[in-house]
Amino acid sequence: MFKILVALASISGVGKPSVCHILVVVFLEYFAWGLLTMPMIATLKETFPDHTFLMNGLVMGVKGILSFLSAPLIGALSDIYGRKLLLLITVIFTCLPIPLMTIDNFWFFMISSMSGVLGVSFSVAFAYVADVAPKEERSRSYGLMSATFAASLVIAPALGNLIMDLYGINTVVLVATLVSTTNVTFVLFAVPESLPRKVRSTGLSWKQADPFVGILRVASDPNVLILCIVVFMFLLPEAGEYSSVPAYLKLTMGFDFVELSTLVAFMAILSITINVTLGSIVRAIGAKRAIVLGLMLELLQLTLYAVGVEKWQMWLAGNVAALGSITFPAVSAYVSLYTDGESQGAVQGMITGMSGLCNGLGPALFGILFYLSDMDLSEDRISLGSLRRERTVAAPFMFGAIYVLVGLLLVYVYVPDEKDSRGRKEEFSALKYTIEMEDEVQRS
Template structure:
């Protein structure tokens, strides 16, 4: 514990009188620790993703009710992420992560014991509230301890943890669900509880008391206000990326079934390939790409991959071609999220907890609206969600290329 605390203190105090080799070692140890926390935290979500619809269907829920289960979770994240983020700026990061993990444990167990749809909905709502406390706070912790020039790398590595959790989680959930549809939820609760113990033992606080609550009234950031502020371009970019991909997720199974007669098993393997590529890009390549080219070019490349992916899906003719085109989303998502997050956290005039909460809210808003719009477009024509996605992401790419120079200057010397 003392060794880990010393690592955080070295970063927070900007103790850069060490040799390049020592600094590299400090960063790698920090990244490994934060990667482990994010991977374990999100593994539980990956475990329940493929099983939740079947569990709900088993007690009589229809497609509309299942959609409400997913939407209610994201609505709670949208509403509560800024509130939890503001609280973390006042009391520190670690208590929020611990509270969120404890909430995961309880809500996963209760959901697994549910006998009615009403119970499921209540526990899903509570799960959305507590997840908004834990997940953005890890992002804020990265912004606390990593200097601006290292931040994209840090964001990329924790993003890789998320990507890998959605590679292994669904496999675990599928195997357990074959035995009993409740078991994945109990397994997810167990993972959350063990992660809470890991955080308690290994993760030190990244925001010392003297740096808490320094932003005063500015901390009360409404995500809708953020969308019209000086960083509106980046916040809206995150929303469009989330919105367009959520529309794809909601309709892609129907698309491959309608056109090619593929099954959920085929879909699972496709997303497995996409998740592996996303993890490789976020964990191994983004830091080098940003160091060589800078964040705006890498973000632009990610948007280009996204737009191309939407169009190429429409010309794919089989499992391997569709898997390849989906991989463009995996690579693009890694580039977009890591660099956009770094750009925002380096330029915000808000405290990092509030900023991370606002970004999470934009992501949640996209995941709320994307499936609704995507489903409506798909009912009109199977290609419509993907053409719309390509147009929206292409428009954001054009706007970013034209206006990224108008973003506020990085506040590299600001103490967080």
């Protein structure tokens, strides 16, 4: 099977490798899954009626943790066998669970969680961009990837809901499967290889595949350590929130599928807008203040989700959440100002590793917190009114708000302003030198 995939990956693509190729892949992949946003909520409630939030968190959490563990290995293998082969494999496994939704609900969720082992196309996509984009254009290209991800959610959930209303869930799954098949076909025949054979790695070491290597290196520099702790403090609840909010609004707050898909689309548009204007915001108030602004917005929206009982409060929380998506790009912008050009790769790699860890732990943690706080749904508690009377505070969101508050205090107290950080670039250069020496020993 692997030899067949290698042979297929040798097919030359269309034109020279470019960022545009990978943007199409990212858009089609998340558009297919965006179509299933509303059907998945209905299927979750049908399959796990007594533990909906718990199972949603566990499915998303297991997938995220497996992706975190396997991403370095996939990236290292792409250095050896080329980007196109690993991109083809990861796109296939990312899309593999979709058709199972019409066959067996339990196995759909089981395969969805396990697909995280090989369904990590984003790591290969970032490597592809690094191959084809000049250094001065990489930040912009990564921003375009994030905007493309958000753009796929502008119409996909609403379109999936419309198709479900008119023709049923099976038709939505069919359309999503066709989009996924189109994506696999595009990778196979249109995406050219970006990594020439002459610059590929010749071997694989355990250190390259160890997902904790980058994180463990954090302890060697206190400034990087603070940045990574801050990233962990706001991304953990953010990942948990994103995995649970659609089901929470539908099953607990009484949103219908039309309202929910409209809110998701509006949030995506706001997110695109705020990220496109990030450069202007950073120039106006500074990178550190942009991080503080993003954390304050995230704190506000988590608090609204925690204590709100009316739909307008949920709409406000969703809009604030979209604006709060500025935080992670603002951290990346701060790092670009805080470090010299040669050190950024090492530090950004550590922050990305922390992000992957949160994407696994966050959903699982929120699912468990929903379960422990007795907020999972059961047939005798399905009445929206009874749920509102029983609930005073949604514990998972309040936990997240406290977590973000700690991160906000850390930024305010320990993260220096840009003007104070310039003198610390030498410390990052020393960290980079240490990492390079370790890698050189490893290659030897």
